[in-house]
Amino acid sequence: MKFRKNQPENEDDDPWWKPTTPQYYDPYYGGDHKNNERGGVNAVALGLGLGIPLGVIACALAVFIFFWCRKRRRQNRNPFPVPFAKKGNDYETQLDSPAYSIHDPWLLDRNNLEINYSKKLGSGAFCNVFKGKINGEAPVSTIHPGQRTQQLRDCPVAVKMLPSFADDAARSDFMQEINFMKSLAYHPHLVSMLGFVADRKSPYLLVEFCEHGDLLHMIRNRKQEIIDGPAVSLDGLKIKDLLMFSWQISNGLEYLNNIGCIHRDIAARNVLVDSSNTCKIGDFGLCRLTDSLLYTARGGRLPLKWMAPESLSSYEYSFKSDVWSYGVLLWELFSLGEVPYAEVQTTELLTTHRSGKRLLKPEYCPDEIYDVMRSCWQELPDDRPAFQQTCSILAQMLEKATENYGYLIPKHFNNQTRDPSEQCDNV
């Protein structure tokens, strides 16, 4: 700051600042030309000897100060200074700084957001999600224009916020989640960020509103529809839909892996379903972008039952540990919303995995899907498939699947007349 104030004065007033002033270079400076020839030469030597190095140093200094000041101004403009997890008071002052609100293209004016606090969409240990509505254009429309089908003006949103008692770790995770979501391109199978609103305590994150809520609750609520299957209702949710969900999630995860992201919290509760029954991966709270193929974390809140053995034993995460978790998600899906390892103590999980025991095939799960799960639960990470592979396996299954996919023939056979050729495809 001190430098910035002084600099202009130096430039204008200080004589040594101007190395090209004639006094240093005029050989006749300082006296009569004829009588002072030697003196003239000395003046040149002095001029060159002192003036040029001083000038060069001064220039370098000026350039340095200029860039230093500019960098500081840039840093001040960053709404989320990097070392964010600080004591409560620091945190509030940081957000109070005016630089926070003005320059971010993702920022929505609080006045353009309505929050319905009586419509809670979800809550976790450290966050609440309410339904809201954006009045006017959502900020994302200027950032990724023309890439999507959903409405971005006067549209419903999910508003994620931290409760006032949230601890520093939760706040820091939340910041990281917001910054991560900003960096994502639009993808149909990822929940996308629409903007954020600045608030004194912590910002509100605005994401796509997904009408059917999270996949786990949706499956649990509509379990009977799935069990009944096409024999009872043609509009109900079917096993073929679960197959479609599996593919969509796999496709979203393939994208995440391609951009170098390890999700670390893949579970049915973290997948949202929109009005057209499209699954979107949400909750990037534990997501980490990584340059190396392995990420080592410590502590924090961990989804133990979804974690691969290497994550449980040594906190190691990789794309392949995400694949393990994806296998558990498939199991949740095809068990129609059961809790995995319901009988296993969390302290026993690792020994269970190491002894080769795996979750059993759920009643309504087709064999070929269970094969995919089992491949995801290979002890050695390298033996597990990549998402690219699970994606293409599931796509092939989808291609072959009929409306009756996954249903046993005798169960509902007698109640409906069907094309006989279709029954042969049943698993």
Ligand SMILES: *[C@@H]1O[C@H](CO)[C@@H](O)[C@H](O)[C@H]1NC(C)=O
């Ligand atoms: C807020 O949500 C409640 C509960 O769903 C609903 O009854 C009410 O109409 C909503 N209010 C507004 C203003 O949308």
Ligand SMILES: *[C@@H]1O[C@H](CO)[C@@H](O)[C@H](O)[C@H]1NC(C)=O
């Ligand atoms: C089959 O149809 C009968 C009556 O036609 C009905 O009572 C029964 O619940 C149906 N079974 C199934 C599994 O839908």
